[in-house]
Amino acid sequence: MTADSCLLCRGAAADDELERIEVWQDAHWRLTVSLSSEVAGFAYLEPKRHIRYLHELDGAEAATFGPAIARCMAALKDATGAELVYVYVFGDGIPHLHVHLAPHRAGDALNDQMIRGEIVEEKLPNGMTRFFSTDFPALPRRDLEDAADRVRSLLIGG
Known part of the structure; x- marks a missing residue:
């Protein structure tokens, strides 16, 4: 898929079709x-550049991902009164991160x-809950x- 044929690369022009704002x-x-959505505030954060996966972020995208997602999650939490914001990343749907x-x-x-x-669901002695x-x-x-x-070995050698 190229940026020209990618639904998400169309940005605001695709929002009506995707039922989002x-x-x-x-x-x-x-x-x-x-x-x-089944829950208020369900949102999508996506890069403007056409890439498929997180590991393809580079330069300023990679440097700003942490601050951008933290800012968005804080706003969603505050705006909806949520206890927390789950983060999901799947890679086999729309081929744009x-x-x-x-x-x-x-x-x-x-x-x-x-x-x-x-x-x-198993409650562990240390207070954690393990799901399997x-x-x-x-x-x-x-x-x-x-x-x-x-x-x-890939990350630090050895």
Whole structure:
């Protein structure tokens, strides 16, 4: 897909079709709020430049991503009275990076389930809650350690 054929690259011209409204933008980022959502303030933060994934951010986009998302999340939280704002990034829908920002309040349509299958909630002695799927058990610890070692090696060497 090219920027010319990308729905999100059309910016405000695509907002009606996507049932959303622009609420903020700067030189690199654009925030829109959904006009068709289960929760008030559900928003999308997207770069103005056509890229598909977070790892493709560069220069000023990369430098401003943290401040932009923090500013947008704070505004969404304050404007909606949300307890927190969930952040979702999926990579297989519209092929233009868009970060879903979902203000969450107790009793609304959102939940913290990220794993498919029957979810078990386990309260740990340290106060944390661990969620796991009975349908998709944890991978063997050695496989997870190997993946962590490969990531470490790519990021810091060694």
